[in-house]
Amino acid sequence: MTDKREYRMEELARLAGITVRTLRFYRERKLIPPPRREGRIAWYDDHHLARLRTITALLERGHTLTGIAELADALEHGRDVADLVGLDTPTEEEPVRLTPEELAARFEGEVTPENLAAAMELGYLGTDGDEIVHISRRLLDVSSALVREGIPLAEVLTAGKHVREHADALAEMFAELVLRHTGEDDLHRLRPLARSVVEAELSLALDRRLRKQG
Known part of the structure; x- marks a missing residue:
């Protein structure tokens, strides 16, 4: 174990x-946490260094200091990754660890305090020290792809909330079906069948929607 x-x-x-002048300015604006004091000497650690590098990267991407302060506050009060992922629950989704600047690069100009708070409330994002954890690589990739296509992130998150509501209802229906006829141990084993049904039905629904449009 290495010393901090x-x-x-x-x-x-x-x-x-x-x-040093810029560092003092950031400290006065409360963009970084207070240092540890030892007499008249102020001691900073790797957490401060990571935060300063994040501030620099976000400034280079056009964020204002006020916006960065709001983002930092949102992250400080974000959900802990253990609450987000649920360490005792098996999952087929792959969480992704990101620095704040990597997240900003994924969603160019769309990482606002409002969108960050919405993603955390939805359960997409959690925090782990200086890192952000997205609960699903697939959802992260799809969300960033939609934003690159010109769809605002706020609308992607709103759509995600509606999809979540329908997905919860479908999962509950499938769980009740399995538990009524088999056992609780079979629920995890049979989940690929539920996923296949949902994927096929969504594909067919999109076919019907495209025929209407044509």
């Missing part, structure tokens, strides 16, 4: 690629 590294203000600023 700590830095004086000058060293932290150098590692972060900023000036």
